Amino acid sequence: MSDLHRVAGFIVVGVFTVGWVWGFGAWISRKGPGELYWRWVAVAQVVTGLQAVFGVVLLLVGRRVVTGGALSNVLHYVYGLLPLLLFVFAHVVARAGNASIIGFDERRKIAPWVPFAWASFICFGLASRALMTGLGLAV
Numbered sequence: 001m002s003d004l005h006r007v008a009g010f011i012v013v014g015v016f017t018v019g020w021v022w023g024f025g026a027w028i029s030r031k032g033p034g035e036l037y038w039r040w041v042a043v044a045q046v047v048t049g050l051q052a053v054f055g056v057v058l059l060l061v062g063r064r065v066v067t068g069g070a071l072s073n074v075l076h077y078v079y080g081l082l083p084l085l086l087f088v089f090a091h092v093v094a095r096a097g098n099a100s101i102i103g104f105d106e107r108r109k110i111a112p113w114v115p116f117a118w119a120s121f122i123c124f125g126l127a128s129r130a131l132m133t134g135l136g137l138a139v
Helices: 004-028 035-059 070-096 114-136
Strands: none
Touching: 004 035, 004 114, 035 070, 035 114, 070 114
């Protein structure tokens, strides 16, 4: 199971890379990402959820992050679970249709895909750090 969790970690980082690069490209082109982007959102959520399930199962059967120390263990779990919460937050902001929830002017409308592009950028960093702590490459 830990090998599966490790491989899935690389896949999650790749999926988030696609999401933020796609969103950045859509922002530069001013055209939007297109309908296929929503399939990416679904795939990203499923892959992230499965990775979290793999991690929780490993934790429940007594497997812990053995590299680093106690701080590395805690950070691995935090970095691994925050993307799930961030996607929930992206859904809330996208449904609102504006970013007033995070302090922007309520009159400034945002496209529904924008919160997911930002979330994927942040999740890319979080998932990368989770992978690094799990592999023992960072604290």
